[in-house]
Amino acid sequence: MEIKLSSPLDMHLHLREGDMLKTVVPLTADTFAGAVIMPNLVPPVDNLERLRAYRAEILEGVGGHAFEPFMTLFLKNYTEEQLLAAREEIIGIKLYPAGITTNSSGGVASLEAAEQTLALMEKLGIRLMVHGETNAFVMDREADFLPVYERWAQKFPKLQIVMEHITTASAVALLDRYENLHATVTLQHLLITLDDVAGGLLNPHLFCKPIAKRPEDREALAAAALQAHPKLSFGSDSAPHPISKKECCGCAAGVFTAPIALQVLAGFFEEHGKLDNLQTFVSDNAHRIYGVTPPTKTVTLEKTPFTIPAKYGEVVPMWAGREIAWSVKSVA
Amino acid sequence: MEIKLSSPLDMHLHLREGDMLKTVVPLTADTFAGAVIMPNLVPPVDNLERLRAYRAEILEGVGGHAFEPFMTLFLKNYTEEQLLAAREEIIGIKLYPAGITTNSSGGVASLEAAEQTLALMEKLGIRLMVHGETNAFVMDREADFLPVYERWAQKFPKLQIVMEHITTASAVALLDRYENLHATVTLQHLLITLDDVAGGLLNPHLFCKPIAKRPEDREALAAAALQAHPKLSFGSDSAPHPISKKECCGCAAGVFTAPIALQVLAGFFEEHGKLDNLQTFVSDNAHRIYGVTPPTKTVTLEKTPFTIPAKYGEVVPMWAGREIAWSVKSVA
Numbered sequence: 310m311e312i313k314l315s316s317p318l319d320m321h322l323h324l325r326e327g328d329m330l331k332t333v334v335p336l337t338a339d340t341f342a343g344a345v346i347m348p349n350l351v352p353p354v355d356n357l358e359r360l361r362a363y364r365a366e367i368l369e370g371v372g373g374h375a376f377e378p379f380m381t382l383f384l385k386n387y388t389e390e391q392l393l394a395a396r397e398e399i400i401g402i403k404l405y406p407a408g409i410t411t412n413s414s415g416g417v418a419s420l421e422a423a424e425q426t427l428a429l430m431e432k433l434g435i436r437l438m439v440h441g442e443t444n445a446f447v448m449d450r451e452a453d454f455l456p457v458y459e460r461w462a463q464k465f466p467k468l469q470i471v472m473e474h475i476t477t478a479s480a481v482a483l484l485d486r487y488e489n490l491h492a493t494v495t496l497q498h499l500l501i502t503l504d505d506v507a508g509g510l511l512n513p514h515l516f517c518k519p520i521a522k523r524p525e526d527r528e529a530l531a532a533a534a535l536q537a538h539p540k541l542s543f544g545s546d547s548a549p550h551p552i553s554k555k556e557c558c559g560c561a562a563g564v565f566t567a568p569i570a571l572q573v574l575a576g577f578f579e580e581h582g583k584l585d586n587l588q589t590f591v592s593d594n595a596h597r598i599y600g601v602t603p604p605t606k607t608v609t610l611e612k613t614p615f616t617i618p619a620k621y622g623e624v625v626p627m628w629a630g631r632e633i634a635w636s637v638k639s640v641a
Numbered sequence: 642m643e644i645k646l647s648s649p650l651d652m653h654l655h656l657r658e659g660d661m662l663k664t665v666v667p668l669t670a671d672t673f674a675g676a677v678i679m680p681n682l683v684p685p686v687d688n689l690e691r692l693r694a695y696r697a698e699i700l701e702g703v704g705g706h707a708f709e710p711f712m713t714l715f716l717k718n719y720t721e722e723q724l725l726a727a728r729e730e731i732i733g734i735k736l737y738p739a740g741i742t743t744n745s746s747g748g749v750a751s752l753e754a755a756e757q758t759l760a761l762m763e764k765l766g767i768r769l770m771v772h773g774e775t776n777a778f779v780m781d782r783e784a785d786f787l788p789v790y791e792r793w794a795q796k797f798p799k800l801q802i803v804m805e806h807i808t809t810a811s812a813v814a815l816l817d818r819y820e821n822l823h824a825t826v827t828l829q830h831l832l833i834t835l836d837d838v839a840g841g842l843l844n845p846h847l848f849c850k851p852i853a854k855r856p857e858d859r860e861a862l863a864a865a866a867l868q869a870h871p872k873l874s875f876g877s878d879s880a881p882h883p884i885s886k887k888e889c890c891g892c893a894a895g896v897f898t899a900p901i902a903l904q905v906l907a908g909f910f911e912e913h914g915k916l917d918n919l920q921t922f923v924s925d926n927a928h929r930i931y932g933v934t935p936p937t938k939t940v941t942l943e944k945t946p947f948t949i950p951a952k953y954g955e956v957v958p959m960w961a962g963r964e965i966a967w968s969v970k971s972v973a
Binding site: 448506507513557558560629 | 780836838844846848852855887888889890957961
């Protein structure tokens with residue numbers, strides 16, 4: 310059995326910098342035609358000079374692959390002039406509440422104070438992408454943030470808002486309630502719950518933020534993805550950390566899925582009899598929602614077993630060592 | 642400031658065997674007058690010969706300390722003859738649902754089938770101690786087991802049942818509902834929630850089974866301990882694993898607290914203005930509930946800072962490296 314995917318897109322990706330970037334960029338660029346690049350570097354990507362240099366570093370790492378990095382800025386208080394200058398070079402601006410996840414200490418300390426920048430973004434047609442968690446109890450953090458999405462969706466009706474890496478049934482339900490709310494969902498949140506992270510042995514390689522939630526949450530996310538909900542895009546949130554930061558005391562948050570995402574998704578959609586919806590979920594929705602035109606790329610996946618490597622460089626992927634049913638046959 | 646504790650007891654303890662036992666036994670025997678020794682070895686302690694040999698190994702490890710190990714058998718189907726022979730040498734029999742935690746693969750596959758042994762235990766006045774979790778979603782496992790406690794409390798009204806290491810407000814509430822239900826609570830469940838395990842960086846040294854729950858659960862447990870609820874005993878569930886089994890991929894469940902438990906408890910009770918209740922919580926309740934008479938031992942704790950060591954042998958304790966307010970001044 311085979312499936313051909315046309316120009317898959319990953320609408321939420323972490324590439325880091327330096328040696329780590331050199332390791333992971335080709336692993337995404339091999340099978341994806343484009344990806345939204347997150348700006349939470351140290352220091353963050355919060356000005357055009359840094360953004361252009363980062364884009365150049367990514368393109369250098371891409372090598373011969375046809376691949377478009379969709380750049381983002383790290384949200385701070387920007388002037389209208391700064392936003393105007395950046396508008397044509399970014400797909401959106403990413404808001405991190407301060408301290409909520411990896412490299413977010415420079416994030417927004419006051420959501421209210423951020424609203425003047427949001428108003429400018431609405432006026433200029435610049436998309437807002439949000440890591441939507443509060444400092445509540447870990448299982449409640451996303452649900453606790455949902456009223457903020459609702460307030461902004463109402464207050465800024467022309468602002469396009471992307472709820473990034475949603476993990477709860479409640480967030481899925483919001484998609485149908487506000488026209489200007491969209492979302493991305495990761496691979497792991499379609500497949501795992503907190504049981505997989507901490508229900509048997511503790512698995513640091515499945516620990517991420519937002520943390521995987523309850524079975525009923527996973528089911529709601531899976532149902533939305535499998536039907537290729539028109540307001541939902543695939544965004545892997547693939548986030549590489551060296552093994553020394555994962556198998557230790559005080560393990561960093563992030564699941565690395567970039568090189569296996571399409572193969573695992575093919576198996577997941579096939580198991581549920583929804584393989585016909587995979588193209589829409591991993592590509593068409595994002596093309597339409599974000600209005601992007603990445604390079605043309607055709608990925609052929611085939612139902613031939615593939616054993617996920619133990620490591621890519623110093624990075625352990627999700628399900629390292631597991632045999633999965635689908636593999637990449639060719640990319641053209 | 643000082644407090645003298647008379648014969649503290651740890652009513653739930655894992656000592657392992659061999660080199661690990663030699664490392665950890667003195668760390669408990671130094672400050673506790675006695676402890677309930679869990680039988681989940683490989684193979685489990687499920688016959689008198691093994692139990693006597695294990696007790697001898699523990700006593701050899703104790704060295705010069707005054708310390709009484711209260712032995713337990715691993716629950717399987719026992720005959721009345723076997724139970725009669727064991728009765729005087731055990732404080733109770735521990736029931737593990739099969740596969741629910743460390744070294745529990747030989748546990749009870751059918752709770753219903755275990756009831757014939759429970760009926761014999763009731764008849765012979767042998768206490769039942771239970772790891773009360775089902776295979777439900779990890780945050781629901783204890784709550785899901787509570788109806789089993791209720792059924793057994795009603796069906797076997799003369800059977801003394803100990804709900805081991807309770808972690809939820811619902812379990813606390815059960816204590817007042819059935820005369821024959823008692824409980825133990827660990828140090829960590831008085832202090833932490835899932836936030837401490839997986840809310841910031843992932844902390845394998847705070848990962849245990851049952852997993853730490855929600856803030857409202859921790860508050861209910863703390864309130865019961867601080868008031869020295871008469872049906873609640875301290876049981877550390879201190880469970881040593883070598884660092885190689887904790888800081889890795891697939892980390893084992895268990896928090897090691899034996900050598901720091903009394904110092905941390907003193908700080909916790911003092912902070913809440915309940916230092917006067919500590920003697921009842923860590924000693925008097927257990928003496929009365931279990932009817933035991935361990936060796937006399939007086940532990941003097943003083944409010945002098947103490948930095949928790951990074952390791953005891955190859956075992957990393959809870960809060961390694963943290964300075965706490967209380968230390969052991971002397972043991973007599």
